[in-house]
Structure formats: structure tokens, C-alpha cells
Amino acid sequence: MNIGFVGVGIMGRPMAGHLQAAGHSLLLRRNRSPLPAELIEGGAEEVASLADLARRADVVITMLPDTPDVAEALFGADGIAAGLSAGKLVIDMSSIDPIATADFARKIADTGAAFLDAPVSGGETGAKAASLTIMVGGEAETFAEAKPLFELMGKNITHVGPAGSGQICKVANQIIVALNIEAVAEALLFASKAGADPEKVRTALLGGFASSRVLEVHGERMIKRTFDPGFRIELHQKDLGLALSGARALGISLPNTATAQALFSACQAHGGGAWDHSAMVKALEYLANHSLGE
Template sequence: MRIAFVGLGIMGLPMATNLVRAGHDVWAYNRSPRSFEGTLAGSVAEAVAEADVIITMLPDSPDVLAVVLGDDGVLASAGRGALLIDMSSIAPAAASDVAAEAGAVGVRALDAPVSGGEQGAIDGTLSIMVGGSAEDFEAALPVLEVLGSTIVHVGPAGAGQTVKAANQLIVAGTIGLVAEALTFLAAHSVELEPAVEVLAGGLAGNRILDRKAAGMIAHTFEPGFRIDLHHKDLGIVIDSARAAGTAIPLGAVTAQLMAAARAQGHGSLDHSALLLVIESLSRRTPGQPTP
């Protein structure tokens, strides 16, 4: 299948590479030069001109709207009947707008954001939540199955992004609680590694403990998903909750903590660096004993 892939970032590059290795003819475009196993196009228009499937993996709603709706963008350059799969994390309303504009020019559209971080992208084990028509979802499955292991059609256009917002709410809140637990344990001079081992085996077990706790204990925050991006996603959560009239008190606090992490200069670090904010609020430094 001829696939255009726009956005070779932390997530996009391994995803596009997996499509190449699965045998697809992938033409990719990225604003800054990247090394890539497939074909690098010189523009969005060149990448999508003959594509059967077009995948966008971009940072935010304005990026997607510019790339898809711009004068030399996806909809201006794609063939009629092409399938556009936006795998970025953007506002549900923006995803619905993209689907409407695409339908008006004969391009099928799905919003299919992902969860699983950089490692999930590398391993091809992402969780993919898909909004759009059931028919278009079925057409996209052969491509999506290369990229993920849990692929679920969750509703009409925009529904995928709504589920992703809920995902980001849970992930951020869990990171915050793990950060609080680690700070609490350290304050009582408890050895963190065995404490995490037993916590992960009980009802408190979760994937943040499994995947992030070791790095949090070591204070290594190599970005798999940056604070900056999670801050953006929590803004989507807050706006969407306000629009629906739903209360998210714990989410609102977590959004403020993530904003604080960004304000403190941690935006380029992994979102598990939320630990640094909790430690700062507790006036503690790594390894500090109980006063």
C-alpha cells in the first residue's frame, strides 16, 4: 500500500519505520530533516499526491489543521477516496472539523490517537482509539494492525480524541500519585525499589509503576512523552470538560501541577518529571533523609 506519513517525531518515526518494514511504500514528510528507511518527500503535497492512506502524527490541533487544510496541504493534494488517519492528539472539535472538511472533498477521515509512548511505537504495540465510520475503520485496520495491538473503534468522528483525552487524564493523575507516593516513601527513609515491587503486585499496581517508577527513582527523565505535550493534552481535557459541563477536580489539580512543571523549565523532560514538582512542594531533594 502507498502510505504518506507526515510527522517523524518521537512517536512518528518508529511508527513510519514499522510500516516500511511491514512492506508498505511509505513516503514521509517532516519539517526538519530526519533519517528514514522509506522515501523522504520534499513537501506534504509530494508525500500525499499518490497515497492510498495518509497518516498525520503532529504535536497539536493548529499543526494538524494547517497541514490538512492548508493551501498545499493534505486535502488540496490527496486523491479522492484516499483515507486520512490523524494519529495526533488534538481537540475533539478539531478532529470533527477535519472529518467534515475531508468528506466535502471526497477524502475519508478517521481520528486515531494512540497511547503507549515511544516504546509502544517502537514495538508496534500501541493502543489505538479510533473515531469515524465503521466502514473506514475496517479499511484502515491492515495499516493500524502494524502499529498497535489494541485497536478499537470507539464511535463517530471526534470520539477517538475524546477517549484519548480521558486516557491523558488518567495517565497524568496516576503519574502524580506515583510521584507523591515515592516522595512520601523517601521521606520515611523506605527503600524505594522493594517498595515499588510490592506496590506493583497489589491493587495499587499500574503501568506507571511498571514503566516509569525506575526512572523516577533514578531521576532520569529521558523523554518518551514530554511534559510540554502532556500539558497541551490536559488543556484539551479541561476545555472539553468545561464544554460538556463535567467536573474533573482531580484532573484540574493535576493540570496545574503539569503547568507548574513546565513553568519550572521541565517541559522537554518526560512527563514522569512531574515528580520534581512534588519534591519541590515538599521541599525535598533526591535521597534526602527524614528531617
């Protein structure tokens, strides 16, 4: 089918590539950066506007940084909504505000098109390996129709519930990931400061109940000081901001989420917004006056 893919950055580029490799035709719209050469060489076509992209596509997928970016792409001048009609499908795979997402779904329904929110987890590694976890909100029938596309990009694919549910699930995911990063960073920093080899401690812990994907991947990043993103701190800050604003609206407390956000903010203050989120360890290192790299 014809797929319009909006947002071919760190994550979107390999995701679109998997769809193209499976035989789907890509329609792309240039944003700030030139379109990826490998997608163009593979047959992707650049279109003049997002409205034109939507008119020609059977499915439109958006993979953008934040809620305002998605809103502008969907409903801005000559945006996606202007080219939609009955029978088309919009899938937003960005990580954005669940409340705004439910509103987007209603507005897209008014055009006659269907809408799914389908944020992902797994980072650049998962995007390249087509092993992303995909959390989907929307109508069950629409999810069933779109599932073959999701299976080209991910492995753990779950229909969570109605529109907005995928984004709620993603916020929950980001809380867990952030707190796991903090736990691993604190543990390895404690071990190092106490005089143990943090790499050997990490290896030992991988065989026990403390084992986790964060310990495996991000623990290694912390020790080897490989903080090129991955997933940028500034994007995880955005997600935790959604969690904390949602908590206020719900009248609940998320104290450890707030602590993780404060540590990310400390990294941001040191120029680390574009570091991988595993670099949260640097904020704890500042407090301890000790580095895992020592």
C-alpha cells in the first residue's frame, strides 16, 4: 500500500525502512533536514505538502518529537487532515500527551478517516532491529487491520484500549525506564565508590533478580561512557513532564518520578539535553564527586 511517513529521524528512518523493505511505497515530506538517501534510493517519493501526502496515501504514520509537532502536522495549514477522507488511516507513533491524543482522534474521525495512537519503546536499537514494543490505542477493528504493519516494525504489539490508551501506556513505560536508570546508576555508583569494579558488579547482577534490560544496556553505557543517543534526555524529560502533569490532574503523587526528572534537569543544566538518557548517572556523579569512569 501507499504509506505516508512523517518524521524520518533517528527512530522513524529505520521504521520507514522496514515498511519499504516489505514492499510498501513510501511518500515523504521534507521537514528541517534532507530526506534519508537510502529511502529515496529505495523508491520513496517526496511530496509537495502533508495534505498531498495524505491524499495519496492509504495510511499516514507520524513519528514526531512532541505534542505541538503532531498537532501542527495534522491540523496546520495544508496539513494531513486536509487530505484525509473515508477509508484512510492515521497512525501516530510519537510519544505525546494522552489527553491531546484523544482530541486528535475525534478530529480525525470527523474527516471520515480512522486513527490509532501507537507509541513505541525500544529506542534506536529496537527501531533498527524491528523489535519495538508497540502500545496501541483506538478501535479494536482498526488495530486488527493495522497489525500487519506494526509487525514489520515491532515484536511486542498490544492493543491497550480506546484512543489515548497507547499514550497512557507509554507514559507508564517511561516512568519505569527512568526509575530503572536511576536505580542502576545509584547501584553502580555505590559499588564503584566503595571500591568494587562496576563492570564486574554489573556482570554479577545480570545473573540475579536485579537483572534488567536497563542494567544490561544502559549499565554498560554508564561504565563505558557511551552517551551518544539512543534516546535523548530532553525527550525523556518531555515524557516525565507528561507523567507529572497527569499526576497533578489525577490528584496523585509520583515522588520517584519527580526525583528522576530533577536528575535529568541537572544533566540539562550541564548541557546534556542531547545526551542519551543513561547519562542520568552523571547527575548522581556530580553529587557524589565520583565518576564510574575513574
